[in-house]
Amino acid sequence: xxxxxxxxxxxxxxxPAYVHDGPAxxxxxxxxxxxxxxxxxxxxxxxxxxxVAQILALAHAHAIPVVPRGxxxxxxxxxxPLAGGIVLxxxxxxxxxxxxxxxxxxxxxxxxxxxxxxxAAEARGLFYPPDPxxxxxxxxxxxxxxxxxxxxxxxxxxxxDYVRGLTVVLADGRVLRPGGRVLKQSTGYQLTQxxxxxxxxxxxxxxxILRLLPLPRERATARLAFASLDAAAETVTTLLTAxxxxxxxxxxxxxxxxxxxxxxxxxxPPPTDALLIVECDGTERAAVAAEIGRVAELARHSxxxxxxxxxxxxxxAALWEARRAISPALGRLRPNKLGEDIVVPRSQxxxxxxxxxxxxAEVGLPIPVFxxxxxxxxxxxxxxxxxxxxxxxxxxxxxxxxFEAAIALGGTLxxxxxxxxxKREFMAARLAPEELWAMRALxxxxxxxxxxxxxxxxxxxxxxxxxxxxxxxTLDGVVPCSTPA
Amino acid sequence: xxxxxxxxxxxPGPPPLHAEYANLLQCIRCGLCLSVCPTYQLxxxxxxxxxxxxxxxxxxxEGHLAVTPDFVAHEESCLLCExxxxxxxxxxxxxxxxxxxxxxxxxxxxxxxxxxxxxQWLAFRVVFPDLRRFRRQARLLRWYQxxxxxxxxxxxxxxxxxxxxxxxxxxxxxxxxxVVPRGQVWPARGPERHHTALFAGCVxxxxxxxxxxxxxxxxxxNGCRVELPASQxxxxxxxxxxxxxxxxxxxxxxxxxAFEASAAExxxxxxxxxxxxxxxxxxxxxxxxxxxxxxxxxxxxxxxxTELLAALGPREPPRRLTGxxxxxxxxxxxxxxxxxAQPRQLLRAVGLELVEMKESDLCCGSAGIYNLTHxxxxxxxxxxxLAHALATGAEVIVTAxxxxxxQLQAGAAxxxxxxxxxxxxxxxxxxxxxxxxxxx
Numbered sequence: 001x002x003x004x005x006x007x008x009x010x011x012x013x014x015x016p017a018y019v020h021d022g023p024a025x026x027x028x029x030x031x032x033x034x035x036x037x038x039x040x041x042x043x044x045x046x047x048x049x050x051x052v053a054q055i056l057a058l059a060h061a062h063a064i065p066v067v068p069r070g071x072x073x074x075x076x077x078x079x080x081p082l083a084g085g086i087v088l089x090x091x092x093x094x095x096x097x098x099x100x101x102x103x104x105x106x107x108x109x110x111x112x113x114x115x116x117x118x119x120a121a122e123a124r125g126l127f128y129p130p131d132p133x134x135x136x137x138x139x140x141x142x143x144x145x146x147x148x149x150x151x152x153x154x155x156x157x158x159x160x161d162y163v164r165g166l167t168v169v170l171a172d173g174r175v176l177r178p179g180g181r182v183l184k185q186s187t188g189y190q191l192t193q194x195x196x197x198x199x200x201x202x203x204x205x206x207x208x209i210l211r212l213l214p215l216p217r218e219r220a221t222a223r224l225a226f227a228s229l230d231a232a233a234e235t236v237t238t239l240l241t242a243x244x245x246x247x248x249x250x251x252x253x254x255x256x257x258x259x260x261x262x263x264x265x266x267x268x269p270p271p272t273d274a275l276l277i278v279e280c281d282g283t284e285r286a287a288v289a290a291e292i293g294r295v296a297e298l299a300r301h302s303x304x305x306x307x308x309x310x311x312x313x314x315x316x317a318a319l320w321e322a323r324r325a326i327s328p329a330l331g332r333l334r335p336n337k338l339g340e341d342i343v344v345p346r347s348q349x350x351x352x353x354x355x356x357x358x359x360x361a362e363v364g365l366p367i368p369v370f371x372x373x374x375x376x377x378x379x380x381x382x383x384x385x386x387x388x389x390x391x392x393x394x395x396x397x398x399x400x401x402x403f404e405a406a407i408a409l410g411g412t413l414x415x416x417x418x419x420x421x422x423k424r425e426f427m428a429a430r431l432a433p434e435e436l437w438a439m440r441a442l443x444x445x446x447x448x449x450x451x452x453x454x455x456x457x458x459x460x461x462x463x464x465x466x467x468x469x470x471x472x473x474t475l476d477g478v479v480p481c482s483t484p485a
Numbered sequence: 486x487x488x489x490x491x492x493x494x495x496x497p498g499p500p501p502l503h504a505e506y507a508n509l510l511q512c513i514r515c516g517l518c519l520s521v522c523p524t525y526q527l528x529x530x531x532x533x534x535x536x537x538x539x540x541x542x543x544x545x546x547e548g549h550l551a552v553t554p555d556f557v558a559h560e561e562s563c564l565l566c567e568x569x570x571x572x573x574x575x576x577x578x579x580x581x582x583x584x585x586x587x588x589x590x591x592x593x594x595x596x597x598x599x600x601x602x603x604x605q606w607l608a609f610r611v612v613f614p615d616l617r618r619f620r621r622q623a624r625l626l627r628w629y630q631x632x633x634x635x636x637x638x639x640x641x642x643x644x645x646x647x648x649x650x651x652x653x654x655x656x657x658x659x660x661x662x663x664v665v666p667r668g669q670v671w672p673a674r675g676p677e678r679h680h681t682a683l684f685a686g687c688v689x690x691x692x693x694x695x696x697x698x699x700x701x702x703x704x705x706x707n708g709c710r711v712e713l714p715a716s717q718x719x720x721x722x723x724x725x726x727x728x729x730x731x732x733x734x735x736x737x738x739x740x741x742x743a744f745e746a747s748a749a750e751x752x753x754x755x756x757x758x759x760x761x762x763x764x765x766x767x768x769x770x771x772x773x774x775x776x777x778x779x780x781x782x783x784x785x786x787x788x789x790x791t792e793l794l795a796a797l798g799p800r801e802p803p804r805r806l807t808g809x810x811x812x813x814x815x816x817x818x819x820x821x822x823x824x825x826a827q828p829r830q831l832l833r834a835v836g837l838e839l840v841e842m843k844e845s846d847l848c849c850g851s852a853g854i855y856n857l858t859h860x861x862x863x864x865x866x867x868x869x870x871l872a873h874a875l876a877t878g879a880e881v882i883v884t885a886x887x888x889x890x891x892q893l894q895a896g897a898a899x900x901x902x903x904x905x906x907x908x909x910x911x912x913x914x915x916x917x918x919x920x921x922x923x924x925x
Contacts, residue, residue, distance in 0.1 A: 022555030028537035
C-alpha cells in the first residue's frame with residue numbers, strides 16, 4: 001500500500017526517526033478512545049506545516065490515504081486508518097506561537113494540548129473557554145476537527161465560536177490560510193468554519209488562530225438533588241427562562257448516580273433520581289454570589305430535595321466530584337462502553353432519558369445517562385463486555401434505537417464528539433439527501449482523489465444498517481476473544 | 486443482568502503476560518497518561534507513551550504481534566516511574582505490567598550479547614542478592630575513589646576507551662562506615678511513641694550509610710525505637726524491573742522472613758524505590774500460597790520514612806533551620822506510594838522555606854539503572870529537572886531516594902551548578918541532632 005520508494009521520500013521529508021513502521025509501532029497508531037483498531041501502513045510525525053504539505057503532495061501523487069491524528073483521544077473513531085495508508089501524527093507540532101492580549105487571540109499549532117493553552121492564557125489573565133472532558137490530553141487540532149465542546153458550552157459556545165483563522169494543508173499539498181487575527185469578517189465564504197468539524201476529511205489543520213476572552217476569576221457551584229428527572233428538567237427550564245445564563249448545567253441520571261455511589265463509597269452523591277450541577281462565573285464576586293443564590297432559590301421553589309452551594313475551590317471540587325467520577329466509575333462496571341453524544345431540544349430531555357431507560361431494559365444492558373442538560377447534549381453510555389457472545393449485537397440494537405429516538409425528538413447524532421466511523425451509518429437517517437449531497441460535493445471539490453481520512457462521516461450502507469457495529473475494525477478478528485488463562 | 490460465563494481461551498502470547506491480561510484490558514485508551522509520561526513528553530510519539538505500551542503489550546498477549554525489536558525498545562524505554570498509574574482513571578497498574586512485559590521479553594527476545602548477559606548475571610545473581618558480597622564490592626569502589634585511581638582513570642581517558650565513562654560518572658562517593666544490619670537498636674529519645682524496624686537497603690546502607698544513620702536518629706529523636714533486623718537484604722526492584730522475577734521473589738521471601746523476626750509495628754524505608762517494591766510484595770507473591778498471606782501482612786507494616794514521621798506528628802526540633810529549599814518528588818514516592826504532602830510538611834515543620842519547582846514529579850531520569858541503559862533520555866530528563874530547580878532560586882534540592890540523589894548530584898556536578906542535593910533524612914537530622922556538627 002505504501003511502497004518502499006514512498007517510505008524513502010517520507011524519511012527524507014521528516015527524518016528517519018519520525019517515520020514509524022515497525023510492527024509494534026503500527027499498533028501504537030491503530031486506535032483512538034473507542035474500541036476500534038486498525039493498523040496503518042506507516043505513521044509519520046512531522047514538525048512543520050511545510051513538512052505536512054510535502055507529505056500530502058507525495059501521498060496525493062501516489063493516491064495513498066492520509067489520516068491526521070492529534071492526541072487520538074476521540075470517541076467516534078475519527079483517527080482509525082480504515083483504509084491503511086499514512087497516519088499523520090501531529091503531536092510534535094505543539095508550539096504556542098503567539099498569545100496576544102492586545103488582539104485577544106492565540107496562535108497555536110495543531111498539536112498543542114487544550115489545557116496547555118488554557119494555562120498559558122490564564123497566566124496572562126485571559127480565558128479559552130472550550131473545556132472538553134479530555135482537555136488534559138486532547139489537542140486543539142482535534143478540538144477543531146470535531147468542533148469539541150464541554151460543560152461551559154452553555155454560556156460560552158463550542159470550539160467553532162473561537163476559531164478565527166486556520167492554516168490548512170489541502171489534499172494535494174497546497175496550503176490555505178482562511179480567516180486571520182481579526183475578530184470578525186464578512187469577506188466571502190466562511191472557509192474557516194468549513195474546516196471546523198470536518199474531521200480531517202477536507203484538509204489537515206496545522207495552525208489555528210483562536211479568540212481569547214478576559215478571565216472570569218470568580219466561580220460558584222451549586223449541586224441540586226431531585227426526586228424525579230422531570231423536576232430536574234423543569235428546573236433547567238426555570239433557570240434558563242428566569243434571565244440566568246449559568247456557565248454549565250450538568251445532569252446525572254439515577255443509573256449514573258448509583259454507579260458513582262459504588263465508586264465513591266465514602267462520600268456518595270445523594271441517592272436520588274436526578275442531580276444537577278450548576279456553575280456560575282464572572283469578574284465580580286458579589287455578582288457571582290447573587291447569581292448562584294438565585295439558582296439555589298429557584299431550585300428550592302422547583303422542589304429540589306437538597307441544595308448545596310460552594311464558592312471556595314476545595315468545596316466546589318467536592319460538589320463536582322460526582323460528575324468527574326463518572327468516567328472511572330463506568331469503566332469498572334463493564335470492560336467496554338459505547339459512549340454516545342446525542343443532542344435533543346432542551347425540553348425533550350425527560351422524554352429522551354425515559355426512552356433510553358426503556359431501551360436499556362429491552363436489551364438488558366446498563367445505560368447510564370449524563371451530560372450537558374443546559375444545551376440538551378446527553379451522553380448515554382452503553383456498558384458491555386465484548387467477550388460475551390451476542391452482547392455486541394445487543395449494543396448495536398441499543399445504539400441504533402438511541403440515535404433514532406434522538407432524531408425523532410428533533411435532535412441530532414452528535415453534539416461534540418463528531419461522527420467518525422462510529423456514527424456514519426446514521427448520517428442518512430439524520431440528514432436530508434440534499435444536505436448529504438452538498439457535503440459530498442464539498443468533499444469532492446477539495447479532495448477529488450478521496451485520500452483524506454477515507455471511510456469517515458459518510459454512510460457506507462445506507463439501505464440496511466444491520467451489523468454496522470460489528471463491521472467496525474478491531475484486531476480481535478484474527479484471534480478469538482480471550483479471557484485470562 | 487445476569488452474569489455470563491466467558492469462553493475460556495488460552496492466550497497465544499508469552500505466559501508472563503497472562504497474569505496481567507485483566508490489567509491490560511482495563512485501559513480505555515483515553516490518553517490521559519500521555520500528559521504525565523516523561524518519555525512521551527520528550528518525544529511526543531505514541532509508541533513512547535503508556536497507552537502505546539499497553540496496546541503493544543496487549544497485541545503481544547493476544548498474538549497479533551511478536552516480541553519484535555521495536556516492541557522491546559519501546560517497552561524497555563519505560564522508566565517505570567508510575568506517573569501514568571497515578572493518573573489513570575481506569576486503574577491500570579503500569580509497574581506490574583512493566584515487570585510482566587520485561588519477564589516476557591527475557592523469555593522471548595533473541596539473547597543479548599554474551600558479555601551483557603554475564604554482567605547482568607553477576608549483578609543480579611551474585612552481587613545484589615548477598616549483602617556481604619555487595620559490601621565487599623562497595624569497599625573496593627571506595628578504595629578506587631579514595632586511592633587516586635579514580636582521578637587517574639578519569640584523566641587518562643581510559644574510561645572512555647572502555648565505554649565505562651557513563652557508568653563511572655554515576656558512581657556515588659562511598660561512605661566510610663557501612664550500616665550492617667545485625668539486630669542493633671537505637672532507643673527512642675524521651676517517651677517511646679512507636680516501635681519501628683529500619684529497612685537499610687543495599688545502596689543506602691553502603692553509599693549512603695550516613696543517611697541510614699540519620700534516618701534512625703531522626704526517628705529516635707521523634708520517640709521511635711528503631712531496630713535493624715539481621716538477614717535483611719536487597720529489595721529486588723532491580724531484578725523485577727530487569728525481567729528476573731524469580732530472583733525478585735526469592736529476595737522478597739528473605740526480607741519477609743527477616744522482618745517477621747521483629748515485633749516492630751512499622752517497617753520504615755528511606756529509599757522510595759525500595760519502599761515501592763516492598764509494598765509490591767503482596768502482588769509479587771500472590772500466586773505463591775504459603776507466602777501470599779505473609780507478604781500481605783508484611784506490606785501492611787511498610788511505611789516510607791516521611792509517611793510515618795508525618796503520621797506520628799513530628800516533635801518540635803531542638804534547632805530550627807533557615808534557608809530556601811526545593812523538593813523533588815521521587816516517582817516511587819509520589820506516584821507509586823502517593824506520598825506527596827508529607828515530605829513538604831516535614832521540611833516546613835523544621836523552619837525551611839519551600840519553593841516549588843515546575844514538574845517536581847516528572848522523573849529525573851534515574852529510574853534504577855535507566856541512566857546507564859538509556860543515557861540520552863536520562864540526560865534530557867536530568868537537564869530539565871535541574872533547570873526547573875535552578876529557576877526556584879533554592880540552594881538545596883531535597884529528595885527521598887538514592888537514585889534521584891545520584892542522578893541529580895552527578896548532573897549538578899557535571900554542569901558546575903550551585904546546587905546541593907540532599908536526602909530529606911539528612912536535612913531533618915540537622916534539625917533534630919542533639920549536638921551541633923560542622924558541615925552536617
